[in-house]
Amino acid sequence: MNPKFTPEMVERFREAFHLDEPLYVQYLYFYRDLFSGKTISWKDNLPVLEKIWERFLNSLWLFVVGTILTWTISFPVGIRSAIFRGGFYDRSSTFFSYLLISIPSFFFAYILIIFVVNQFHIPVIGMETFGIGGTAWST
Template sequence: MIAYFGKSIIQKVVTLFFVSVVSFLIIHLAPGEPSQIDPLNPKFTPEMVARMRTEFNLDKPLHVQYLLFYKNLFTGRIVSWRDNLPVLGKIWERFLNSLPLFVVGTILTWTFSFPVGIRSAIMRDGVYDKSATFLAYLLISIPGFFFAYILIILTVTKLHVPVIGMQTFGVTSASPLVQIMDRTWHLVLPSILGATGGVAVLSRYVRSQMLEIIGQDYVRTARAKGLSSETVYYKHALRNALLPFVTMFGLILPGLIGGSVIIESIFSWPGMGRLAYEAILGRDYPVILTLNFITAVLVLAGTLISDLLYMVVDPRIKL
């Protein structure tokens, strides 16, 4: 097991190195010079461009820029080109804003997907299965921004409460309990919106995987032995149906960084998705590269977690 961990970590470090090189090259191969942040501004003189290129090491060879960038990144000295603030500090602040949205949305998605998908598979072609299938495809088909506006209109007109932003204006002067309740309320709609599409898609995967497992010989043998339906479906079939979802579970970690640009924009939620979108529009390459690097780390960490979870789900799998 220790040898496996050592080999896996070495492979992931090598992969991370190539990801960092490729992402760095793609950024510099994009049209335009990185220093052309606001070329239409008359105050943006050639002297200012030259000073900026020197300050951010843009006048050095590409491989030197690469080494200096990641050196500054690992030492925490990399700064944003837009406001000259530390990049890691900006990312950490937005990360704390996106974390509750991500956690609640993920919990809702995985909590409702499996019961809906399993019951649809057990009651195949029944009223429940057809209703769940129709609702799932309906939620998949409705654009997220349209569904968000419907939720906002219904909530504001019926309940007469604010839903935009992370908190109500002026609530900072209220008691801590009121602030917590207000923050929780503002978290409800974005989390539900983020979970609806996930529940619709994931429940379909659960249904198809359960249907495949239910048709196996060992499931029919378990039924022939007289085992209860709950034991057959939830102990024998479900455990074997979980293997594909272990991989999916490990790959949800990048969602901590990616966020949702549409949801965060509609609800004015200052999260990671909006930060990445604003950095791309503003050509803030230090922020873009840092987010890309952290995302790659989370993807590789997620694959390692998936490998470990395979042992829990299926003891036959040996590292």
């Protein structure tokens, strides 16, 4: 615990965050406060739900694009593998599928970032254009 905290401050934190309650009750209080908008970020005093929603929209966009790319590649490969069952194409596509599935996603993402930066000299820094800020369609 921070030595600068006075006993009164510690008691206020206990009351504010229901730390004297059982863990499952604290959990329920947490979600009640989160979804009612009472939980405020200590960093910038904005409601936490707004910050989560902002990041959720970015994640949703990445999920949709990733799903479309996955389906665009996997359905034709799967159909062709089913047509030529047991052949070279089927075995090699199965091998590469297992290979790609077994690579941890965080490691594969890191390798892709390094590849894109080195091959195409594209800075990978987020959802905005480098040096320009927000675009007209994102405001």
